[in-house]
Amino acid sequence: MLTKNKILVIISKSVQEKVNLKSSSKNIEGWDSLAQLNILASLDKLTKGKSSKIEQLAELDSVKSIIQILLKKNLIKK
Amino acid sequence: MGIKIFKPSIYLGSTKLSVENISKIKKKIIEDKIGSKFIHIENKKNILEMSYTVAKKALNKEKQKPNFLIFVCQGQDNIFPSAAEKLAFMLGLKKDTFILTISAGCSGFVQAVILANKLLNKKNKNGLIICAEKYSKYILQNDIKTRVLFSDAASATFVQFNKKKNYHYEIYGHQGDNSDALMIKKINGMDKLSMNGQKVFLFGINNVPDGIKKISKNIKIDKYLIHPGSKIMLDSIVKKSLINPIKVYNSFHITGNTVSSSIPLLINLNYKKLLNKNILLSGFGVGLSWATIAIKWI
Numbered sequence: 001m002l003t004k005n006k007i008l009v010i011i012s013k014s015v016q017e018k019v020n021l022k023s024s025s026k027n028i029e030g031w032d033s034l035a036q037l038n039i040l041a042s043l044d045k046l047t048k049g050k051s052s053k054i055e056q057l058a059e060l061d062s063v064k065s066i067i068q069i070l071l072k073k074n075l076i077k078k
Numbered sequence: 079m080g081i082k083i084f085k086p087s088i089y090l091g092s093t094k095l096s097v098e099n100i101s102k103i104k105k106k107i108i109e110d111k112i113g114s115k116f117i118h119i120e121n122k123k124n125i126l127e128m129s130y131t132v133a134k135k136a137l138n139k140e141k142q143k144p145n146f147l148i149f150v151c152q153g154q155d156n157i158f159p160s161a162a163e164k165l166a167f168m169l170g171l172k173k174d175t176f177i178l179t180i181s182a183g184c185s186g187f188v189q190a191v192i193l194a195n196k197l198l199n200k201k202n203k204n205g206l207i208i209c210a211e212k213y214s215k216y217i218l219q220n221d222i223k224t225r226v227l228f229s230d231a232a233s234a235t236f237v238q239f240n241k242k243k244n245y246h247y248e249i250y251g252h253q254g255d256n257s258d259a260l261m262i263k264k265i266n267g268m269d270k271l272s273m274n275g276q277k278v279f280l281f282g283i284n285n286v287p288d289g290i291k292k293i294s295k296n297i298k299i300d301k302y303l304i305h306p307g308s309k310i311m312l313d314s315i316v317k318k319s320l321i322n323p324i325k326v327y328n329s330f331h332i333t334g335n336t337v338s339s340s341i342p343l344l345i346n347l348n349y350k351k352l353l354n355k356n357i358l359l360s361g362f363g364v365g366l367s368w369a370t371i372a373i374k375w376i
Contacts, residue, residue, distance in 0.1 A: 034107060035310075037276060037310050041310055042285075052284050
């Protein structure tokens with residue numbers, strides 16, 4: 001199962017900048033629509049498609065909100 | 079019965095632009111995520127003129143008159159009438175030619191082939207599918223992330239009745255609750271393209287691979303012609319469909335996403351390689367909708 005740290009690594013790689021729990025598209029320059037697609041593609045791969053079933057994920061553009069929804073859907077360790 | 083798909087004629091927008099120059103997006107991101115280094119924009123011709131140019135080319139090449147014309151287009155020059163009937167007149171098609179317009183985006187060509195397969199018979203032996211789209215007129219100059227994806231294009235593809243069964247599978251679907259993810263909206267009083275790329279992406283990877291896998295279970299597919307919307311989308315669909323990427327063609331070396339002409343462009347670029355092979359065609363996009371078919375190429 002994924003961990004919060006792994007999510008931070010995935011997002012950092014996608015936005016090409018180190019992120020933390022306070023990071024979002026508002027304070028990270030590289031977090032644009034392409035980076036967002038990258039995040040979705042990486043999560044889809046690591047969760048074997050489960051994350052892509054979460055429709056709200058398309059709208060989430062902060063580390064905190066992404067972790068929260070994945071926790072709620074039991075896709076990352078608490 | 080079966081269907082023969084002839085080599086499509088293609089018209090690409092007359093102005094070729096470098097994605098790197100217009101967007102300042104890094105080369106690596108263009109190559110890895112967007113796909114094409116170039117897009118084609120049409121500044122002079124309208125939809126009717128683009129369609130006429132490409133259809134005339136196809137008629138001259140195939141030297142036959144179709145019994146029906148399926149015109150696939152969303153961004154028509156006028157809200158109505160469709161350009162289809164005027165196009166038929168300009169091309170000199172017979173008065174009793176069956177003319178039909180489909181308002182569809184990137185699924186449009188495959189949907190048109192599904193329909194053509196049902197229309198073709200011993201009496202109606204020939205059909206013509208014309209796809210034309212000019213998204214550039216709907217994209218704001220400062221909407222760079224959308225602008226770098228789409229190219230203006232038109233295509234004309236002859237189809238013909240075939241006595242032997244070569245049309246194996248068709249599978250399609252829609253997700254209307256997310257139709258606003260890709261639509262024309264009024265922005266400052268003008269019709270502009272509004273795209274939620276993330277929603278379209280999730281739609282694509284949640285629906286298209288299942289259809290591809292279902293068909294691939296029943297028939298050995300030799301080559302895949304999957305709508306190349308963007309590289310990140312195509313790569314994700316290929317991965318999720320468990321396809322060997324070597325079997326998948328793309329057109330990123332030529333241009334960007336040509337909407338309903340994207341699969342005709344793939345056919346045009348690889349026509350000889352398709353002969354006698356089992357080919358899967360899959361389109362998806364506006365609607366949101368998707369359509370996938372498998373045929374033996376003859």
